[in-house]
Each structure stands twice: as structure tokens, then as C-alpha cells.
Amino acid sequence: ETAAAKPAVINVYNWGQYISDGSDGLLDVNAAFTEATGIEVNYSTYESNESLYTKLKTGGSSYDVIIPSDYMIARLISEGMLQKLNYDNIPNYASIGESFKNTLYDPNNEYSVPYFWGTVGIIYNTRYVDTVTSWDALWDERYSGKILMFDNPRDAFAAAELALGIDVNTEDESDLRAAAELLAAQKPLVQSYVMDQVFDQMERAEAWIAPYYAGDFITMHRENPDLAFCFPEEGFNLYIDAMCIPTSSTNKEAAEAYINFMCSFEAAAANAAYTGYGSPVNGVAESLELTEYERGIAYPSDEILSKGVAYLTLSKEATQIMDSLWLDVRTDASTTSWVTYAVATAAVVIIAAVYLAYRSNKKRKRAAKRRADADGAR
Amino acid sequence: MAKELIRLEDCVVRFDDEVILDSVNLKINDGEFLTLLGPSGCGKTTTLRIIGGFLEPTSGNVYFDGVRINHIPSHKRKINTIFQRYALFPHLNVFDNIAFGLRVAKVKEDEIDERVAEMLKLVSLRGFEERKITALSGGQQQRVAIARALINKPKVLLLDEPLGALDMRLRKDMQNELKRIQKQLGITFIYVTHDQEEALAMSDTVVVMDKGVIQQIGTPQDVYNEPKNAFVADFIGESNILDGVMLSDKLVLMFGRKFKCVDKGFAANEPVDVVIRPEDVDIVPADSRHLCGTVTGVTFKGLHYDIIVDFYGFKWLIQTTDYHEVGSYIGIDIHPEEIHIMKKSAYSGMFGDYSSYSEEYDEINDPSIVYGEDPGEEEYYES
Amino acid sequence: MAKELIRLEDCVVRFDDEVILDSVNLKINDGEFLTLLGPSGCGKTTTLRIIGGFLEPTSGNVYFDGVRINHIPSHKRKINTIFQRYALFPHLNVFDNIAFGLRVAKVKEDEIDERVAEMLKLVSLRGFEERKITALSGGQQQRVAIARALINKPKVLLLDEPLGALDMRLRKDMQNELKRIQKQLGITFIYVTHDQEEALAMSDTVVVMDKGVIQQIGTPQDVYNEPKNAFVADFIGESNILDGVMLSDKLVLMFGRKFKCVDKGFAANEPVDVVIRPEDVDIVPADSRHLCGTVTGVTFKGLHYDIIVDFYGFKWLIQTTDYHEVGSYIGIDIHPEEIHIMKKSAYSGMFGDYSSYSEEYDEINDPSIVYGEDPGEEEYYES
Amino acid sequence: MSRALKIILIVVLFFLYLPIILLIAGSFNTGTDLAVFKEFTFSNYVALFRDRTLIPLLLNSLIVAVLSSVIATALGTAAALGIRSFGKRFRSAVMTVTNIPMTNPDIVTGVSLSLLFVLGGKLFDRSNVLGFTTLLLAHITFNLPYTILSVMPRVTNMDPSLREAAMDLGCTPVQAFFKVVIHEILPGIVSGLLIAFTMSLDDFVISYFVYGPSFATLPIEIYSYTKKPLPPKIYALFTLLFAMLLAVLIVMNIVSGRADKRPRCSNITQLVFRRKDVEKT
Amino acid sequence: MRVRGLASPYLAWMSIFIILPLCAVVYYAFTDSVTGEFTLRNIVSIGNYWPILIKSIWLALVSSLICLILGYPVALAIARAKQSRQRFLILLVMLPMSMSFLLRTIAWVSLLEDTGIINNILGKFGISPLPLIRNNGAVVLGMVYNYLPYMILPVYTVLSHIDPSLIEAAKDLGCNRTQVFLKVILPLSVSGIISGVSMVFVPAVSTFYISKKLGGSGTTMIGDVIESQFKTAYNPNLGAAISLVLMVMVFICIGLMERFSGSEEREALM
Ligand SMILES: Nc1ncnc2c1ncn2[C@@H]1O[C@H](COP(=O)(O)OP(=O)(O)OP(=O)(O)O)[C@@H](O)[C@H]1O
Ligand SMILES: Nc1ncnc2c1ncn2[C@@H]1O[C@H](COP(=O)(O)OP(=O)(O)OP(=O)(O)O)[C@@H](O)[C@H]1O
């Protein structure tokens, strides 16, 4: 019945590069945890909330700790895929900032412990782009071909919806269509839809303006001081990634020990220093070596934060509508282009078929003629 | 007919410093059926490839109709080849294989139809036009290869062991067919084989080669009856090859006995090789007037029996249609014309020894046997 | 010697519903040299594979020393094989190839060294131990294959056209060598070939096959002199095969004329095939007592001349050592013993026609020629 | 004409190696951006050896690659030998099915395999089936067609009487395989093994669906690196891997090249000498 | 007889790990994502993706063609090299595939970008940046780069097995070099071309990473759609349906190619 008798291994499933791994002279968090508790960590990574969801949904593997984003947590809760936590085993929960408790996705603080939080804003290159205050900048034709856009529907739609003044959590089809139209209108201006390529492209001024996460801006800014960050006036996404325990977990106590450890100051500080994202743990923000400018963006004032909106989980129907609208935007349903391809493909196939048919027909005819000749000769 | 068409002059071929052809001189007349005969690896294919234009000799000249053609590529020579393994195009059917050369020459389809039909008749393959090459038997493939080469009306046809893959019966039939075609069309054939019977049966001229060197050139009768050295004698049919000494013109000493012969022009007492063909030996009752020996082996060969006779420890092969028991004591009789005298050569002593035929394998090496124990008893054996 | 060692009983082999071997019955005695002879694709290899244990007959039984061995795999049979293309192991050298069987049997290395040395001596390959298989000539490979098979001291050795790839001279030498080895070791040899000369020269018993059916079993002399049907007659050497009618015992009608012969036991007026071997025909001056014809072709064959003679439009092949000019009118003489009578079979009319030898190809089909225009002139031709 | 061919060959090889050169250069670069070479450094290699996750993941990848390629080659070789003796129709049916994993989009193969494994897990009442075993099974599955296709031609070209000859000389079928047949089809086996190994080492899509918490591979980890720019120690890792493979291949090439050069005419004294060596052993 | 048993482990493996999953795909393609009942809706709704499907096929076709045009001469050059050098060259062609596919694609990005290496070099000569990336051309380039070895290998194998005497025979019958190539070498290598084209076309048509990295804002491939159905949108039924259609189309394409070119030739070569 003691903790020691239980198999001392937990499976942790986290985003890639989302934990301090001992590089840059920081704490190796997982190793420190093992050292402190004797519990081994099987650590693996995913690249998006959706792949995490797929992996969980498919089944066949049991994870003890996962770290989805807010809207995904709500979805997982509504589908009964998370276990309630025993906060008695997570004493460090006390050090989580109050503003990260009683959230929309977990109103009663039953399922999750915040890991990081962050904001989405607009990063732009001050050399080429005038001071940005609004989402409208992403639709500014002056920057045509130098605009990057999110390569996932939720963030992309949110940007359009905020620009239109629509609720980012709307499930209304006409709202979604309006957002999609705006995105479609933006498409000719967009250089490409990207995620992590933002770093390279912004740092090297390959692109001039892009919506992205505030924490990542700090990294880019250190490489290229020309870059600036803006919290758009219409509002912006404020997200929280939080640690949860899925129902498939078989080792809940150890998982809670892990969550507790992650809330400890040392671990949280190391992670925050490594990733650059906002730590919800009290005191961590102050301990980081940040310039004033950086701090203002990574840990903005409450006034700014009050404009932040969280994503809520959307209904299945709304998700499907959004996905298919997004696909339409991405694939450019403008008929001319696909008709061209269809005609080209068909032409190639038909020419080949006609040529082959002609050849074999000719062969057959000649053979028949020869046979007839031979018969005649006889 | 006697007009010279192709001449090889001092042709030498080296691969990696190894001499493959050594100073080959060869003249081929228009309309001739010339055969290159020799054991495997002797350079027959190499010679043919020089003529066909697939290989330039390392040194030496090749003339065609008096023009030097060393550098003329094969597709510009009026010479066609039937390859050792036919080299038919597997992606084409019989008709298209035969029509290949004409299509390359951009002949009109109508004419192609006509000429292919003609060729198919010539090689008795009408009705096979649409067949895949892979669905033909060896003999049929052979005939397609012939038709494919002949349709281009070459002045010279090169044939590289075209019958090697066929079985005995088919080979005989194809030999006749090839000979017939050659006569009918009057084309020069240069034919490669390692089968001496084939060479003798088909050719006007036989060129015997070994180790990259031409050993003898002559008509089949010449080569068979008057071999120039032990290699030729042995390669062209079975031979008993004996050491002899030329006592004077028309008189040779073997086994310490004197035999009449018809050859002359050797130095007195010159050591020579003496060839006696197994079928030229007549068996007679044993008596003192003849060389006598004991039969030590008999093999039935269909046409005849191979008989091994021991004369004072040296074993002869004799071919006869009459059966003689092992152990019987017989005499032999050889016409002076059947005794062929050859100069000694590098090949002397290497061939013409039938000792391995008998069970008493080691006896030949018995030093106690002295040849010609009873010399001078008679001047010579009469024929 | 006469003890039965292997027996095939009603062996049938089918591949994909095609009958490859049709009810083969065969008895092989201990120490016998038995040859399977037949054209390509007739089922020789298939028969050998049944004996070797590489193939189970579809139906029928295989006995070895009286024990049924249908299901005994090849590695448990005291039978070794020399494969059609030797199947030497290319990754091993000569020594290791020969030692292979002993190594498998876990014989001590000392003994292996000894026995391999012995074998190498037997096949005259001492000094070649370290050679790569690929660096050997065809004849040497052949001898390695023999040594590899013999070193296991098999009771039976199967040889599948072992000499097929060799040139004429080498083939002759190897024939003698094989025969010597077989006699020396007293092993049963089952030998496959499509070369009739080879079969006749080497075997105690010849089995002639065609299309999966055994056509005749007998000694070489039997098979040659008393062929059972036109196929055998034609396959074993050249034959003139004529249509005849058996008038009574010892009297046959050909060309509308009566000939004495020695065969009997046929129904009166039964149509038969008559075989006359080309070398059994004696050429005599043309006169009224003999069948006379015109020479239409002569080919020099080394040993003899092939002469085509036209008798009333039917062409015979005659082999003789005397030269006769094309166009000369000659008579022929046949001993009654040389006239072989065979029952009509499926093969009748397919073989033994030498018309294609001559240029006048179409004449044979000329309906104006009537055979036996002058009947009754004489009772029969004397010998 | 042949000069034109040579030029094309060189151009294509340059094309194939251009990114490789870039990645290798990137491993010695102080910056993270491949396009800008800042300063030469070994620090990426130092960082790589300090890293506690990448090396174990690389080992995992290697274990799976080695095991799956060896097993797939063994299975595939046996299959190629067996398939050859099938009737024509059945053989072509089997070959068609064999081709399916190659015509299927990887992602479909991955998903369908994961469904199969989960279903299997439910049957055996194991909620945590995904892991090393499933990864291995999946890798073997997608490697099999490649190994079969590279061994098959060797098997068809092999003289069947070699095997029979071995059995004729007393080998059991198993002995015949290991003493003779394997030597004949070895080149096919080796190339199958190589292809399978590289495919397996590089696979991300299929692995993604069948890996479990207890066992992941390197490509999965790298693919999830979306939070930050790719750390250059990754380039260092693959540069090392590439160098190792290159070394192995060069050594193999030299060894097999030597074996090819057969002594043309053997010196007799040498023969005697070697013979003695054999006798000693 | 006993050899046949050797294939049985594979046959068992095949039925469990190839045929069963295939059945799963078919099952998914015909069931509703919510209710789990039989439905044709997934198949029907593929209609929405025709443009992408056709574009993917087109790009894959173009890539296969370019691979052929580049790969054939390379295969020919290797087949004509010295025997001892051939294996080395083949290894040289294969070796880049051992470097991670993801990394190689990333390397291409840094080569092709507007501020990438190539445009930097061009910039030194005063040439303004060329649009090398984020268009269909870049996607084709990525596919060609990744799948070129798959073209070279089979073509080389066939070329190196052509009996040299066939080439001599063609020369003998009057062909010059070009004619030898067009009339003999090319027709004889058709089987290699077909397997090369299918080995390039098949993975190219379903690729999804290359288009993400190298494609522009409008370059979505059918592979991306399938991926998003399985991973982002979590609609595996639709994903299965699309892949089923894709698979059937690919099979038909390959089947047609083999039928028209005559498989007998391939057998003849073996
Ligand atoms: N390309 C080559 N490189 C090196 N040696 C060669 C080459 N071609 C032929 N040879 C050698 O030249 C010699 C003669 O070969 P060639 O093909 O002319 O023989 P051949 O008389 O045709 O024999 P066969 O009857 O076996 O066909 C052989 O020893 C052979 O090994
Ligand atoms: N495995 C097989 N499947 C189908 N047919 C076969 C098989 N093996 C042999 N055959 C057929 O059986 C027949 C007899 O073949 P076999 O090998 O016994 O002939 P053979 O007399 O040895 O001929 P050769 O002299 O050419 O070697 C041939 O027609 C051949 O096509």
C-alpha cells in the first residue's frame, strides 16, 4: 500500500522542447525529479493538442501526466478522459498564482494544474512595418508576401474573429463563414502558413509580420532587435497549458508527485528560463533575468492581460465546420486553378492512352493484314 | 568467286597486356564459306568481332574490298552477324525482329512486309510472325537470327557458333539448311565453330586456330589429310600420332621399322611426327609381313567400332566396321598415302596417345619396353 | 552385377496438368552403366530427379534395393549427382567443393585431406586445390563435379549431360575418363545425354525416351541395329526410313520391288517401316541386278562421304569412304540382315527423308513420279 | 554522349548531396540558422553528448532499426525462397498484397496498424500495448516488402541445382541454406538489409501511431520540436550517424571488392604455403 | 516441396499485418464517425477534395517525370561505369537517404528562401531574390529530391542486365548510337521505368511534410488532408475514405501502366 511498493515509473507526455533538459546550465528537471522521488520518468513528446488528442483517443497507451492547452482540457473533461486530481498530494499547488485558478476550462480546480501560460500577439519587424496596434495589420496590403499566418485553424480563426470583433469561441456558422472569408481575403497576402518556421523567417526578415506566442518573441528578439511585439487592441488569446492526469493512468499518486514537483520553484524557474513562456508559479517571473522590455511582453500588466480571452472547447459540429472552412481557405477553392490541373492531368492520361491504343491498333491491323496476305498466298 | 573480299593483315589483339590474337593474316574470297575452327578461348569470336567492327585490332589492318576499314563502325559495314546466343530482341516479335534492320534503314512498310515474308519463307517460319521470341524453340530462334541478318542483303555473314546450343539432330538439319542458304544466295559466310565435323562438312576453307594463332588454312580435305602439326591432326578428328624419323624421301622409321610413304622434302634423319588416321588402318590376319598387336579395347560407336590395339606397348586407335574381340592378335596394313608426315612443332608429343583408353593405364610408362626390338628383319612393311 | 538396384514402377510426373513423364518403368542393375537418351525436353532430367530424390513422382513407386523410397529426401539417399551445369559452389574453392560432402558428414579434417587428395589424383586435378571455381575451364569444372560426387562413395552416380558444355575434343577425352572411373570403382552410373554417339560409346544399357515415354531399352547394339520405331531409328544415327509392305516372313516390298530380309512374325501384307542405315548400303556398279539411282549430293565428313542418291525421286543417304561424283549413276546392294523391319508407329513418316539435302527441294512432292514403275521385272534384288 | 552522361551524374550527385553538406556545415555552426554560417565550433557536439534524451532516443532508434531490419530480412528471405516455388497465379497474388504497404500512404498504414494493435490489446486485456513491441512489429511490416523485393531477383537468378547439389551431398535443407544458398543470395540480403535499416531509422509517420510512452524513437522527438528553432546538436547527431554509415559502407565496399579480385593464376609456392596453413588449423 | 513452407511465416504475417489493417481501412471508410453505422457519406464527401486530389496527382506525375528525366541518364551512366565502380556509385546515390528526411527538407528550406543561401549568392551578383520557395515548383523539387534514388535504382538494375550482345546486334543491323538507344535500350528498360515511376509516384502522391515545408500558402496536398483528418480534425472515417480512394486510383494507374507496356518483356528479361 505504500508508494514505494508501486511500480516507480510514470509516463509523461509533453510538448517538444517544453521542459528544461539540462542544457544552457539549467536544471535537468526530469532527472531532478527522479533523484528527489525515485520515480523514473518515461518522457515523450507531441507537436500539437490535436495529436495528443488522437493519441489518447486511439488508445493502446496509458499516460500518467499530459499537458494540453485550455480548450483541449475542456474537451477532454467533457469526454470523460481526465481524472480528478487529489490536490492533497500536490501541496505546491498553493504557489500557483490566483489568476490561474478557477479558469473557464476547469472552473472548480478539479482536473488541472497550470504549467505555463502565454499570450498570442503580433510580432513585426520595425524596419519594414509601421507600429502595429491591431489585427488589421495582418491584412495590410503593403506587407503583401511578407505576412506569415498560423498553420492551425483555431489560432487562425481567432485572429480573423478578433479582427472582425467576433467572439473567439463562437459556434455560429455565419460567424465562422465570415471569419473564413476574411482569411481567404488574406490569403493572397500571406507568404506561408507556418508554425515553428516563424523563428527563422522573422529573425532573418524573410517575413515582416506574424502572429505568434509572446514567449517565443523574446527568443527572436534576442536574435534580431528590430523585432517588436504588439498586444492587439481588439483582444488576444490568453492560453494556459496545464498538467492533467488522463483516465488511462495507472499510477496516479506518482503522477501527482510529478505535477507537484513541476510546481516547485526550482523546476518552474528552470522551465521558464528554458522556454521563455510565462510561469504561473509565484515568484518565478521575478527571478528571471529579463530586460524591462522583455518582461513587459512575457509578463504583461494586468491591464493588458484583461484583454486576453481564453479558448473554449467548441462543439463537434463547430469544429468540423471550422476544419472544413479552414481546408477551403488553405486549398484555394477558386475553381480556375484546379480545373487547370484537372485538364492537364486528363490531357496527359488521354494522350498516353490514345498513343498506346493507336500503337496496338496499328500493330493489330498490320498483323491482320499480314495474316490475310499469307492466307491469300496459300 | 575468287575475288578477295576481306583481308586481315598482321592483326594483333591485346587485352590487359594479354595477347589474344597474335599476328593473324587471313584472306577471305567473295562467296566463300570459311570456317574458323578451334578450341574454346582460342580467339575465334575475337577474330569475328574484328571483321564485324565490334573491336579494333591493337595493331594490324583490316581491308574490305581493298579499303582499310579499321575505324569504320559496325553499323556502316555491309556485314551482318549471327551472334553466339542469337541476341534476338526480346521486346519484339518475330516479324519485328526480322524487320529491324529495314526499319532502321527507313524502308517503306509495304516493302518490309514483302521482304520479311520472303525471308520467313526462306527459313521456313511462315505463320510465326506474331510469336514472341521467348516462345520459340532454339532451332526456331536460330532461324529468326538468320533471317534477321540476311534481310539486309549483306555481302558477308558472320556466324558465331550458331548451332552450339542445339541438340545433335537439330544441328545436323540446320547445317544443311545453312549450307543451302549460302549456296542459294551466294553470300560470303564466315563461320565459327569448335566442332570439327561441322567445319569439315560445311566449309570451302577451314582455318584452324589455337591460342590466338592460325595453325593451318586449307580445304577440309587438306586439313584432314595433310595436317600441318600435331595440334591440327588431333583437333581434326582422331589421330594416332607417332614419333618417327625421316630416313630419306618417301621412307620413314617408326617402331624401329621402315615404312613407305609419299612425303618428301625433309632432311635426312629428321625427327618427324607421323599421323595415321584410325580409319585408314586396315586390319588383316596376323602374320609376319604385317605389324601385329593385341586388341585391348573395343567400343561400339554406331557407325563403327573403336578398337585399341597395343603395338609393343604403344596403343593405337583403329576404327573399323568389323568386330574384333579383346585379346585377339591382329595384323595391320597401312597404305603409303595414308601415312602423313609432319614437321615437329610445339605440339609434338602432346596429342595422339590412346593409352588412357585401356585399363593398363600405367603400362605406357613402363621403361622395360623397348621399341623396335626386332629391327632389320624386313626392310619395310608392305602395303 | 545383375542384381537389381533401382526400380521405377509406373512413374508418372505431372506439372500443371501437363504429363511430363508417362508411366515410366525402368530397372537398373548394380554396377550398370545406363544411359537415358532423348531429345531436349523429353523428360530425362525429370527421370533423374526422381531417382535422386529431388522430385516425387505424381504417382508410381521408386525402389532402391527393394525398399520403396518415394518419400526419402535426397540427402538420405546413397546416390550422388553431377548436375547439368555442374552446380559447383561458387563461394568455395576446389578443395572445399570436393570436401563439402565430407564436412557435412563431420568427417575428421585429416581424413578429409587424405580423401580429397586421392580424388584429385583420380580426376588429375592435383595442384588445383586453392583455385576459385570460376577460374577453371569447363573440363576442369566437370572433373571437380565428378570428384565432389565420388568422394561420398555413392552406390549410384547420376550424371545429367555432364559433357554438354564441352567442346568435341574435351568431350571425347572426358567420355573415356568417365568410363574408366566407372569400371575402376564399380559404381552404377545413370547417365543422361542427348548425344547418341556418346550414349552408344559409353553405355551397357541405353534407354531411348521421347515426350516422356520410354521408346526402347536395350544394349547399344540392340538399339542401333534393331530400333523399335522410326523415332529410335532416326534418333540413333542417320537412317533411311521407307514405307514397305511385309509380303510374307523374310520378304518385304519396297519401291514396288521385293527384298529379302531376316525379320518375320508380321501379318501378311502388313504395312511396315523399313530402316536402312546409310553405312550398310554398299555401292556397286550400276546394272540391272541392283537398285540404281543418281548421285545428287556429296559432302566430305572427315571419316567418310555423305552421298545422297535419288532412287525414283526418293532420296537416300549413303555413307561411304569412296568418292562418287554428283551425277554419276550407281547401283546399291543391301544384305538381307541390314534391312530392319519395324511396326508402324506414331512416328511413321516423320523421319528418314533426306530430300532436303538436295537443291531440288520440291521434287519429292512431284505427283508425276510413280514408285515401282517397272514391277515384276525381277522377283527380288539379290544381295 | 558518355561525357554528357557523366556530367548529368555529377550534377545529380551534387544535387543529392547539397542539403547533406549544408546539414554537416550546420553541425559546426554557432548559430541555429542553416543559411548563415556564423562561426566554426564543436560546441554542438559537446551539447549532443551532454544531452540526456537524444542519445537514448538514438539508441532506441538504432535498436528498432537493427532488429526490424534483421527480422524483416530473415522473414523476407524465407518468403522469397518460398514464394518462388508457388504456382504462377498464387505467386502474383502474394506479390500484389506484398506491394500494398508500398502503395498505401504511410499515415494510413500507421493508423490501421495502431487500430489493429489497440484491438489486439483489448483482446488480451492490456491497455498499454503500444510500445517497443508494436513499434518493432510495425517496422518489420513496412520493411518486409523492400527486403522481399531486393532478395527476390537474386533468388530467381540463382541456379536451383546449387541447393539440390548441397542436399545431394548430404545436407539437410537447413544446412543447404546456410552452407550454400545464403552465399548466393547474399548481395540481395545485404541490400535489403541496408534499405530496411535506413527506412526504419528514418521513419516518423508510421512510428508516430504505434509508439507508446515507454519507448519512442528519434524522428518522433524531432518532429515534435515546434516550440523552438531546431537546436544544432540535432545536426551534429545526424552528421555523426551519417559518418558512421559512410564508414561502414566504405569498409564493406573495400572488403567485398577485395574478395572479388580473384587470383588469376596462382603461384605454386603460394599454394603450397596456403595449404599448410589450412592443415595447421 | 518443402521450400514452400518457408513462406508460411510471411503469409501469416501478411494476413495479420497487411490484410487485416486493410480491412480496417475499408471498414472505417464506410462507417459514420459519430453513429458508427454504415454510410456512403465519407466516400461521397470526397467530392470536396477533388481539386486537391487532382492537384496532388498532377504534382506527383510531374515529379515522377522529372525523376525519370534526371534518373535515367544517371542510371545509364552508372550501368556503363566500370563493374567495380558501379556498386560504389549506387551506394553514393543511396547514401543521402540515410540522413533524416525531415532535416534534409529543412536544409532545402534554408537553401531556397528569399534570404536563403541561393538567393544570397544571387544577390551578390546583383540579382534580386527569385521566388524559389513556397510554390508548386518547390514542392516538386522536394519530391524529386527525396524520391530520385527510388527511380535510379530499378532503372539501373534493368539496364545493367541488358545483354551487351543485343546492343552489338542493333549496331550490326545498322543502328547508330541514338538508334541503338531508342530502338533497343529504351524499350528493354521499360519495366525498370515502370517500377521506378511507380516507386516515385506512389509516395509522392501521398506526401505531406514536403508540401508543408516547401509549399506556399496554397499548396496543400491530399496527404496533408489525410493527415489532418487523422490528427487534427480527428475524423478517421473520412481519412480512411480518402486514402481508400487514393489507393484504388494508384492501383489502377500502376495496373494500366503494366498492362499497356506488356509484362511479358519483364519476364523475358528475368
Ligand atoms: N573483353 C575481354 N577482356 C579480356 N579478355 C577477353 C575479353 N574478351 C575475350 N577475352 C579473352 O580472349 C580469349 C579469346 O576469346 P574468344 O571469345 O575470342 O574465344 P572463342 O574462341 O570465341 O571461344 P569460345 O569458343 O569459348 O566462344 C579468351 O581467353 C578470353 O578470356
Ligand atoms: N518445374 C517444372 N514446371 C513445369 N514444367 C517443367 C518443370 N520442369 C520441367 N518441365 C518440363 O518438363 C519437360 C521435361 O523436362 P526435362 O528437364 O526432364 O527435359 P530433359 O529431357 O532433361 O531436356 P534437356 O535435354 O533440355 O535437359 C520439359 O518440357 C519441361 O518444360
Ligand SMILES: [Mg+2]
Ligand atoms: Mg566465342
Ligand SMILES: [Mg+2]
Ligand atoms: Mg535436362
